[in-house]
Amino acid sequence: MSLVAPDPLRTVPLPLREQAGVRDRWLTERLLDVLPGLMDRTGIDLWIVVGREYNEDPVLATFLPATWLSARRRTILVLHRSDDGVTAAAVSRYPVGQFVPAWTPGASSGSDTQWAEVRRFVEQAAPERIGVDVSEHFGLADGLSHTEHRLLTEALGPWAERLVSAERLAIGWLETRLPEEIAVLHQLNRLVHDVVDQAFSAEIVTVGETTALDVAWWIRQRLHDLGVEPWFQPSVLLQRAGVPLLEEQGALLPAVPFDAVVEPGDLLHCDVGLSCLGLRTDNQRNAYVLRPGETAAPEGLRAAMRAANRLQELTLEALVPGRTGNEVLAAARVAAAAEGIDGEIYSHPIGYHGHGAGPAIGQWDEQSGVPGAGDYPVHPDTAYALELAVRRPVPEWDGQCVRLGLEEGIAVTGDGVEFLGGRQTEFVLIG
Known part of the structure; x- marks a missing residue:
């Protein structure tokens, strides 16, 4: 189409x-x-x-x-x-x-x-x-x-x-996707990327005035205006130097208030999913607000991005049809540990539903496997949200730890695994 x-x-x-x-x-x-x-x-x-x-x-x-x-x-x-x-x-x-x-x-x-x-x-x-x-x-x-x-x-x-x-x-x-459905998912994921890139720009974000909540509501309104309703409320979270992650329910999460004003040096993270043609997307992307004189994010943050991209690759290498979700999770975690990557994998099928039918590949609070849903095998002609996060100290933030989450659509076909609409490898820059 x-x-x-x-x-x-x-x-x-x-x-x-x-x-x-x-x-x-x-x-x-x-x-x-x-x-x-x-x-x-x-x-x-x-x-x-x-x-x-x-x-x-x-x-x-x-x-x-x-x-x-x-x-x-x-x-x-x-x-x-x-x-x-x-x-x-x-x-x-x-x-x-x-x-x-x-x-x-x-x-x-x-x-x-x-x-x-x-x-x-x-x-x-x-x-x-x-x-x-x-x-x-x-x-x-x-x-x-x-x-x-x-x-x-x-x-x-x-x-x-x-x-x-x-x-x-x-x-x-529920999990099996037609080739044409996968082709459309490529386009829908690219649409999400475009909307987020626009949201994470000086056109929408006025540093010192705009709040993270303002950006989240702008994304929701933009999707509505385009005729692709979100299947959950978009979220935008901030991390910044001097505000360490807060431990909640055993997880380290951003502690900057959701209605805080965006400041130079902030790390912005969004979680967005849309609905169209009976299909769903689920994406997380990250932006950095340049400080005066900066032309790129600090190397410590870029190293975190590289680690998250590597964890994506290790998970994709483990995502083999015939393996159960728990086997994929275990193999990816072993490979990540061997490379010294500290993070969690909590990927899930996507299709008719956002958290769709098929094998659970971890949950943020279930890194040893998910009983039942994790025992279901991976099949070809299916789609997933490759969702994960890494933790890494940032030298430019006096060693403060950041939690960098990524989530991209992927398709598993007879030809292998492919990203739907591409993936993020560099920060969107605001400033």
């Missing part, structure tokens, strides 16, 4: 009507080309996804047509794997996009006849394993509510004995 480029930014999203067409086309392609292989990989020949209006299973939302902003009443989708591919049927009062209608309710038909139709569909398909969205370790794969589970079990009768967790099928569906 093409994105129109205005001045001064390179990319903005398509108009909403065109976005809807793209999203529906992607869904058709995913149903035809992605889902059959996932069902084969996980050994599930019938997948039942159920949700009620405003209480949607997270998976259900990804099957709805782009013009549906929520489920309608009770929406039941039944996906059957056969020799001909996947039959995608909807047992719903209203037609559901590309799904074949499998129920024609009468004027007075209620949920009893709806569940009876599900039973009839199952009997005709005669599946060995019926997947439903229940999961202990992944919230995104645990969307079948208690009530819907009870009603489904009652409706299926003896067929309920064949119900199994669709955890790995649901995660596989």
